[in-house]
Amino acid sequence: MAATKPASETVSVAATPEALAAISQLLKQHKGVAFFQSGGCCDNSAPMCFEDGEMIIGKVDRLIGMVGGCPYYMDFRQYEVYKNNRIILDVEDGDADGFSLPAGTEGRHFVTRAKVCTPNLCNV
Amino acid sequence: MQINKVYVAPGLPKSIVELKKRYGNYVGGKFVAPVKGQYMEDISPTTGKPFCEVAKSTPEDVELALDAAHAAKEKWGELPLSERAKVLNKIADAIEANEEMLAVAESWENGKPVRETLNVDVPLAADHFRYFAGAARMLEGTISEIDKDTVAYHMHEPLGVVGQIVPFNFPILLATWKIAPALAAGNCTVVKPASSTPWSILKLMEVIGDIVPAGVLNVVTGPGAEIGKALATNPRIAKIAFTGETVTGRLIMQYASQNLIPATLELGGKSPNIFFDDVMAKDDDFMRKAVEGFVLYAFNKGEVCTCPSRALIQESIYDQFMAKALDSIKKIKQGNPLDTNTMIGPQVSTQQIQKIISYVDIGKQEGAKLLIGGEKAKMEGDLKGGYFFKPTVFQGNNKMRIFQEEIFGPVIAVTTFKDEPDAIRIANDTLYGLGAGVWTRDGTRAYRMGRAIKAGRVWINCYHAYPAGAAFGGYKISGVGRETYRTVLEHYSQTKNMLVSYSEKPLGFF
The missing domain is CATH 3.40.309.10 (Aldehyde Dehydrogenase; Chain A, domain 2)
Incomplete structure (x- = not known):
């Protein structure tokens, strides 16, 4: 089941140059990658990065945007909570959470920051 | 509650916790070096500095642990319940005998205050083994009379070998929540601790490892993306139990669907x-x-x-x-x-x-x-x-x-x-x-x-009490299944039905 594009643009995603560099590094090792916004427990806001196809995209997933040519998904229920957020994908030191791939090189992981804003004032 | 005591950090002179430079996996009743010889640092959250190394395992190590578990499963699964309960009770005794040492190790590993590990984590872990030693012995089958000469017998049988993935927030206690019912129900297990807290459970293995027959309980450390996945996707496990984050939980369930095995998940909350x-x-x-x-x-x-x-x-x-x-x-x-x-x-x-x-x-x-x-x-x-x-x-x-x-x-x-x-x-x-x-x-x-x-x-009118005997688990997207209660034994058992006819008369159809 293909995910649907959000009806409105109230949640968006962007990536820092460092995150984009990590993605292109990953694309040399994998056929493609996809991001899933984590929701709860120990990894809370972590962006989970998997090889393309690792996670089955379902009806519950909303595509909120593309980063470095790779899709970024979020559970439709979470989408409601994230409205008016612009998610910024970035990279920090430390191993990746859960089953997520590292941010390009080992010992680096993807993180998210957020800009809470109105749709018109979200030009980060 | 003890007051005014500062424990010496593991590894330092006079510490009650012995610290080795590096630790292998606990497989087949002993500590073994990882196949590829790679190790990763365990960092103390208190200092931000590494304090020891643990195995940075690869899928080969998961296979070795599964080999050991499969070799042990028949004997363990057929052990009389009284004998299995004896092992669980001895584990509880050993944890209690080493309570202070384990509490200090757990505190150093995770950063949780030692007053918590002394009064909550470690005593609850010991009690958990005792609870499931008792609960397993209370587990009874049923006999139903279908008609006068036809009887349905229902018995519990172990699943075999299970995979269990433990989070970082209660490395010993939440491992216990999973290990105790799995063993009580007659299963062997391969446990994967969180990659940020892999060491204290190895200290637990030093304490209880000899009590459990070799291969029944195995611990493999390493990164989630490699080891967690190698375990969760493995066709040689009969069940997967996971505590952690929701997206990973979804992935675990997806892997379980491919193997057609049950998955129990304890995920997030916002209580x-x-x-x-x-x-x-x-x-x-x-x-x-x-x-x-x-x-x-x-x-x-x-x-x-x-x-x-x-x-x-x-x-x-x-x-x-x-x-x-x-x-x-x-x-x-x-x-x-x-x-x-x-x-x-x-x-x-x-x-x-x-x-x-x-x-x-x-x-x-x-x-x-x-x-x-x-x-x-x-x-x-x-x-x-x-x-x-x-x-x-x-x-x-x-x-x-x-x-x-x-x-x-x-x-x-x-x-x-x-x-x-x-x-x-x-x-x-x-x-x-x-x-x-x-x-x-x-x-x-x-x-x-x-x-x-x-x-x-x-x-x-209370909060954060986690006694064995009170069911724990989530509604909505907080998970599937329950822990810390006797019904968990059902999550770790097959139901065997024998449908027996005591009539000697033919059916008359052919």
């Missing part, structure tokens, strides 16, 4: 802790208990799936109640977790503290009011590099992200409610349903609230 006006009716012990119940969000530095991270306070008592709560929060002693006076230690890892900082930023952007904390705690000396975050309180509304997402740190989001229906509405306005707390002097209201809240565990 409401609800305070009705009558808690302030008297200035008595109950009122102080309720205030303490609020401050319990700082227990285990907020790294608890059921952290009461949303406080709902009836508006008529808000100012009064919060004054007392903030006063109590100001008195929280933060520092070396090995000091028995310390109430809050460091967060488990640099990754976790980064996420907390990012949520505090989000809270501020959303317009929530910061009442206390909101920043890293500056520590001195050896603790300078530790991951300390100040206990934090935000006031805001339930639609904010800080009210909807699990921060997994000492951060509470507070709001008010008008009346009982309003409290229920806010409490249930969440994707999660793991825990909840209700504080009131009115017993019937407590009961109504307890039934109305969509969560697996509702604490009434």
Whole structure:
């Protein structure tokens, strides 16, 4: 089941140059990658990065945007909570959470920051 | 509770915890080096420095552990229940005999205050093994009379070999929650601890390893993306149990679907802790208990799936109640977790503290009011590099992200409610349903609230109690299945039905 594009643009995603560099590094090792916004427990806001196809995209997933040519998904229920957020994908030191791939090189992981804003004032 | 004692960090002279330079996996009843000889550092959250190395395993090591488990499963599964219970009881005795040592190891591993590990984590772990030793012996089959000469026998049989993935927040206790019922039901297990807290469970293996027949209990350490996945996708496991984050939980279930095996999941929460006006009716012990119940969000530095991270306070008592709560929060002693006076230690890892900082930023952007904390705690000396975050309180509304997402740190989001229906509405306005707390002097209201809240565990006039014998698990997206209760044995058993005819007469069809 293909995910649907959000009806409105109230949640968006962007990536820092460092995150984009990590993605292109990953694309040399994998056929493609996809991001899933984590929701709860120990990894809370972590962006989970998997090889393309690792996670089955379902009806519950909303595509909120593309980063470095790779899709970024979020559970439709979470989408409601994230409205008016612009998610910024970035990279920090430390191993990746859960089953997520590292941010390009080992010992680096993807993180998210957020800009809470109105749709018109979200030009980060 | 012991006071005024500072334990020496593991590995230092006079420490009660022996520390080796490096640790292998625990497979087939002994510690073995990882196949590819790679190791990873375990970092103390208190100092931010590595203190030992553990195996950075590869899928080959998972296969070795599964070989050992499969070699042991027939004998273990057929052992009389009395014998299996004896092993579990001996494990409990050994944990108790090493309680102080394990408590210090766990505190150093995770950063949780030693007063918690001495009084909660380790004693509960011992009791858990005893509970399941008893529960397994109470597990009975059934006999049903289908008709006069036809009888259906139902018996429990072990699943065989199971995979269990344990989180970082209670490395020993949550491993116990999984290991005890699996073993009690006659299964062998391969356990994968969290990659940030792999060592203390290996100390537990040093204590209990010899009690369990070789291969019954195996521990493989390593990165989740490699080892966790190698275990969860493995066609040689008959069940997977996981505690952790929701997206990973979904992935685990997806892997389980490919193998057609059951998966039990304990995932996130955003538990409401609800305070009705009558808690302030008297200035008595109950009122102080309720205030303490609020401050319990700082227990285990907020790294608890059921952290009461949303406080709902009836508006008529808000100012009064919060004054007392903030006063109590100001008195929280933060520092070396090995000091028995310390109430809050460091967060488990640099990754976790980064996420907390990012949520505090989000809270501020959303317009929530910061009442206390909101920043890293500056520590001195050896603790300078530790991951300390100040206990934090935000006031805001339930639609904010800080009210909807699990921060997994000492951060509470507070709001008010008008009346009982309003409290229920806010409490249930969440994707999660793991825990909840209700504080009131009115017993019937407590009961109504307890039934109305969509969560697996509702604490009434208490919080953060985790006795064996009380079921734990989630509603909604907080998970599938239960732990810490005898019915868990069903999650770890097959049902065998023998349908027996005692009639000698042919059916007459052919």
